[in-house]
Amino acid sequence: MKGLLLNDLLGLRRTLAYIFVFLGIYALLFTGTMGPEFISGFILVLTTMMVNSAVMIGDAAKWNMYALTMPISRRTLVQEKYLLMLLLGGGGMALSSLYTFVIYLLHHTLDLRGFFDMVLLLFSLCLFLNSVILPILLRFGSEKAKYLTIICYGVPVGGIVILGGMGVLDGWIGFLLQNRTMVALACFALSLVFMAFSYRISLWIYQKKEW
């Protein structure tokens, strides 16, 4: 497991470095206009979704096939991807928290509790989306799955934007704002349950996968 994790993290080094630089510039330029909440969320989404890049890099090198010649089980290969997702998400939460803390020190205007609720909600959303996409990536490979991946990201986000624009979500948004901590915690719990379900599906897919 450690070798697989290290392999993915080392493989993502350059991409992570670019993302950090990009986020740093983005935060400097757009905190004032977009707001720190948006930037925090952006940090979290970008880092958590990096697990998909790890799968894509692995596919390109056929690393997983080669890893199966080593004393590594298919179960471990799948477990590592889900652990990587949690680690990257955790890292994103830490980075997001650091950014928010800096903003708080500078401006003393941030609602820290609101920030916690938002980060947890976004992390849950990222976990949920990744839990949908990971089995697809593992089943079809990154090349064949890229359009499905776009749909998996695009449909929920697009759906929320469209429904929000139509006013369908107005009642829900009110409920969310009044009960945001409870909603965030519930979403987090649900996302963990869904992730466990996704893991079982990924395991089933990978036990049958051939290279």
Added chain:
Amino acid sequence: MSQNAIFVKDLCKDYDSFSLDHLNFSVPQGSIVGFVGENGAGKTTTLKSILGIVSSQGLAQVFGKDAREQELEIKEQIGVVFDENHFYECFKPKQVEAVMKRMYRNWDSGCFGRYLKEFKLPEQKTIKEYSRGMKMKLSIAAALAHHPKLLILDEATSGLDPIVREEILDIFLDFIQDEQHSILFSSHITSDLDKIADYVIFIHNGKIVLQQDKALLLDTYGLLKCGRQVFDSLPREEIVRYRQNGFGYEVLVDRTHRLFRAHPDWVIDPVSIEDIMLLLVRGKETR
């Protein structure tokens, strides 16, 4: 009696347009077995079946243990080299070592470093900057550095120049000096197998058509070049394979048979593994 490093019985694998058809073979401990066949014959599929990379039916044992049920234990003792590099190209040898030492219990960093020096692999360059020969040597170093007992090589010398191939073959000959070590070497470059193989297995269209000790194979078989008259006089059972060309017939025969000893005027040339492979694949079986 020495144990077989690999024992395969009734190994089958079905695809839509291709099947492995009840393969039976073994790799004796302490030997190099050349696994030869044309492109698409089933060499890689066979190796992947043994390694569990593809599912298959039948029995596959490594070191006397079931390859599926004791997979993790077995794989600590196996080093595998494919025809392509599978490490990330942004890695340097340092990163390869950092990953691999966490994959194998017996990983020997000192041994890996010695191979890097012996192969003259630049440690400050990324794999992307390596030549094909360098990438192959790095894969071999990674396969050897955890002290495996069995090497499984799938076209490990393909696309390499003769000098690099010679260097790599020398590495394998060095590996086999330990009688506990074995190599299963799949290749369509038959000259490599001529040089180092102890046994040869021919596979064609998913079936094993011939498997024998290499020295015995090359001593037994010969290429009879003859005209129509001689060809017509040959008993059918003495014709392993034949080809007709503009000059007459080339017939793969068992040259030790008394029929051919009785005709010293018949020209029977020695064969190479390539000759045998060509005739097994492209030759006809009977008149």
